[in-house]
Amino acid sequence: MKNPAQNRYPYDATVLGLDGTYQVLDNNSFLAKSDCIASTGNVITVDKEYILFYSPKETGIKILDVVLVDCYYFEGIIYLIVREFKSQRVFTISHCLPCKESHCTWILVDLDYFIDRMDYQAIRQYCGNCDDSEKRPSDENKHQNIHDDDLLEFEF
Numbered sequence: 001m002k003n004p005a006q007n008r009y010p011y012d013a014t015v016l017g018l019d020g021t022y023q024v025l026d027n028n029s030f031l032a033k034s035d036c037i038a039s040t041g042n043v044i045t046v047d048k049e050y051i052l053f054y055s056p057k058e059t060g061i062k063i064l065d066v067v068l069v070d071c072y073y074f075e076g077i078i079y080l081i082v083r084e085f086k087s088q089r090v091f092t093i094s095h096c097l098p099c100k101e102s103h104c105t106w107i108l109v110d111l112d113y114f115i116d117r118m119d120y121q122a123i124r125q126y127c128g129n130c131d132d133s134e135k136r137p138s139d140e141n142k143h144q145n146i147h148d149d150d151l152l153e154f155e156f
Helices: 013-019 111-127 139-148
Strands: 022-025 029-032 043-045 049-054 062-074 077-084 090-096 106-110
Touching (some): 029 062, 043 062, 090 106, 106 111
Antiparallel strands (some): 029 043, 049 062, 049 106, 062 077, 077 090
């Protein structure tokens, strides 16, 4: 099912879907393989709240709380129509998906994805370097310790 904006701009859904570049999903969601989109699996959803980081030429970085209104793909460029939460101003941001040399001037961040990444980083900091097999306790030692505990042995 195509979204209303996409109806005006044809694209090859089969080729882009198989390549994983752009695909319209169920529940008004879109898969857009872009470095500018920070969400789980690069999936964005209409009417969901996001944080938009962008850098206008005249000033530094600006941060906006936005809601995704619509999304469409046309001639290699993904267009996201967003509405700023505070002022209700609607505007379009775009990025060339197949262009590897083009840098993102904006990043759209899913709040759930951001919280998950923060949790992951906190766990890694707490764990230290858990990838080292010498430092990680083996499963065999855990089971032996359980069986050696006298408090867990019951006699009936």
